[in-house]
Amino acid sequence: MTDVKVPSGVGAVPAKRPDDAPVETQNRVRASDVIGPAVVFVLFIGFWYALSTTILPEQKRFLLPTPHKVLQEGFFTWQEGEQRGLFPILKSMWSSIQVAIIGLVITIIIGTALATAMATRRWVERATWPYLVALQSAPILAMTPLIRALIDGVQTQRVLVVVLIAFFPIVNNTLFGLLSVEKSQHELFTLHGASKWTRLTKLQFPAAMPNIFVGLRISAGLSVIGAVVGDFYFRQGGVVGIGAQIDIYRGRLWGSELIAAILLASAFGLVVFIVFGFLSKLAIGKWHTTTRGQ
Amino acid sequence: MAGALSFNNVGMTFPDGTRALGGATFDVNPGEFVTVVGPSGCGKSTLLRIASNLETATEGVCNVDRDSIGYVFQDATLLPWRTVSRNIELLAELHGVDKAEREQRVRNVIDLVGLSGFEDKYPKQLSGGMKMRASLARSLVMKPRVFLFDEPFGALDEITRERLNDELLRLFQLEGFAGLFITHSISEAVYMSTKVLVMSSRPGRIVASFDVPFAYPRAHSLRYEPEFAELCGEVSTALRGALV
Numbered sequence: 311m312t313d314v315k316v317p318s319g320v321g322a323v324p325a326k327r328p329d330d331a332p333v334e335t336q337n338r339v340r341a342s343d344v345i346g347p348a349v350v351f352v353l354f355i356g357f358w359y360a361l362s363t364t365i366l367p368e369q370k371r372f373l374l375p376t377p378h379k380v381l382q383e384g385f386f387t388w389q390e391g392e393q394r395g396l397f398p399i400l401k402s403m404w405s406s407i408q409v410a411i412i413g414l415v416i417t418i419i420i421g422t423a424l425a426t427a428m429a430t431r432r433w434v435e436r437a438t439w440p441y442l443v444a445l446q447s448a449p450i451l452a453m454t455p456l457i458r459a460l461i462d463g464v465q466t467q468r469v470l471v472v473v474l475i476a477f478f479p480i481v482n483n484t485l486f487g488l489l490s491v492e493k494s495q496h497e498l499f500t501l502h503g504a505s506k507w508t509r510l511t512k513l514q515f516p517a518a519m520p521n522i523f524v525g526l527r528i529s530a531g532l533s534v535i536g537a538v539v540g541d542f543y544f545r546q547g548g549v550v551g552i553g554a555q556i557d558i559y560r561g562r563l564w565g566s567e568l569i570a571a572i573l574l575a576s577a578f579g580l581v582v583f584i585v586f587g588f589l590s591k592l593a594i595g596k597w598h599t600t601t602r603g604q
Numbered sequence: 605m606a607g608a609l610s611f612n613n614v615g616m617t618f619p620d621g622t623r624a625l626g627g628a629t630f631d632v633n634p635g636e637f638v639t640v641v642g643p644s645g646c647g648k649s650t651l652l653r654i655a656s657n658l659e660t661a662t663e664g665v666c667n668v669d670r671d672s673i674g675y676v677f678q679d680a681t682l683l684p685w686r687t688v689s690r691n692i693e694l695l696a697e698l699h700g701v702d703k704a705e706r707e708q709r710v711r712n713v714i715d716l717v718g719l720s721g722f723e724d725k726y727p728k729q730l731s732g733g734m735k736m737r738a739s740l741a742r743s744l745v746m747k748p749r750v751f752l753f754d755e756p757f758g759a760l761d762e763i764t765r766e767r768l769n770d771e772l773l774r775l776f777q778l779e780g781f782a783g784l785f786i787t788h789s790i791s792e793a794v795y796m797s798t799k800v801l802v803m804s805s806r807p808g809r810i811v812a813s814f815d816v817p818f819a820y821p822r823a824h825s826l827r828y829e830p831e832f833a834e835l836c837g838e839v840s841t842a843l844r845g846a847l848v
Contacts, residue, residue, distance in 0.1 A: 494681045495681050498675075500658065508698065516686075597684045597685045597727070
């Protein structure tokens with residue numbers, strides 16, 4: 311499985327302040343925030359050079375070219391329509407990005423609607439929860455042969471895998487958020503005759519936002535994994551995702567393109583993580599205290 | 605004459621058989637500030653929950669104008685995602701008051717509770733006392749004729765508490781609502797009220813009633829007058845009796 315890279319130690323949480331002190335957000339970048347990652351980066355590149363020039367047995371070195379060779383052949387070779395170089399990597403990358411985004415949007419819409427129904431109607435929660443848990447623990451990739459047999463269209467199949475993989479965290483976190491409103495706040499709304507709809511829009515959804523964003527971030531990461539991994543199983547006709555492209559390079563023993571494609575797929579996951587972190591901060595950072603340092 | 609808020613032999617037995625309240629009878633008239641003191645868990649809060657219809661009494665009748673109730677909870681119950689002014693606006697919003705009118709009312713009460721300059725702060729940026737002021741202001745916006753307070757200052761330090769006592773009294777004189785206040789603190793009860801009711805522990809019963817003779821406005825120095833101490837002593841004795 312492809313891992314979504316999670317940068318650790320980005321913005322450590324400052325020590326808790328006394329209750330009455332107004333809380334100000336600190337945005338200063340300390341030297342140690344830069345130096346640490348830089349040192350690790352240099353070590354990583356050094357290790358890579360060592361691997362591809364001395365550590366690996368000679369007959370395997372062509373699969374892991376040196377960093378500068380990967381840069382040169384994988385990233386700085388550009389021939390439109392050709393099979394080598396950056397062009398086909400970006401093309402298949404774009405295909406996977408579309409699948410991930412469409413899948414994520416569908417997941418968010420259905421997942422939020424279901425969580426809302428579960429939070430407002432007990433019987434919906436009782437009726438669906440066992441199956442959600444089953445879905446969460448089911449190995450989705452094991453279902454791919456069935457999906458391929460039952461559903462027409464590679465694109466639809468790939469999107470479906472994304473939805474299945476990304477579904478649970480959205481529902482679970484949204485539901486948890488909607489139900490975790492404090493009793494006294496509910497009573498305040500009861501006292502003033504709020505309708506179910508008002509309660510939902512003015513109380514439960516705003517209160518659930520921190521949880522919803524946690525779910526979004528997990529699901530967004532999973533949608534990238536779903537899209538990339540789904541590619542391995544679904545490729546016909548002209549549509550080739552980055553996962554399939556990686557497999558093709560492996561088969562053709564094109565080391566530079568293989569590494570470049572893997573790096574770009576990882577970067578995709580990282581970008582998604584950062585984008586949702588940023589969106590979360592934008593939406594709830596002003597009033598919610600624990601959005602930093604996660 | 606029945607008051608703005610009247611309890612007539614109101615009792616409460618919970619479904620699990622716990623008898624929380626045993627026959628409370630008293631009135632609170634406009635311009636009266638009645639405080640109930642009693643040991644923890646004696647059903648003081650249940651009185652307020654019945655008055656506000658959050659719970660229904662199993663015996664007796666509670667008459668109150670339910671459309672004109674202000675309820676201040678133990679904690680400020682501010683919505684953390686709303687700024688101070690948007691929090692204060694909330695109840696008016698729930699009652700469908702239009703935007704311009706809401707903003708006008710919010711401006712008025714923000715001055716009244718001394719939160720000018722804090723309109724755009726979020727609750728996490730406020731101290732406990734300021735949160736309570738915002739909570740008070742939120743209810744004041746609706747100009748309630750009956751104001752229920754469920755130990756609102758219990759979590760505050762003594763200085764802040766005394767200051768908020770004075771401000772609440774000032775609001776009481778200004779607005780002339782009927783106030784029903786719950787507290788653990790005997791001196792707070794005597795300082796604030798026109799009448800202090802002492803409640804026994806479960807099932808809660810009103811065992812003593814003291815009229816407080818001091819005229820409003822009350823000055824802070826009242827707390828150190830011998831008459832004040834004497835009345836506190838009487839309430840304390842009644843409370844000890846209620847515990848046995």
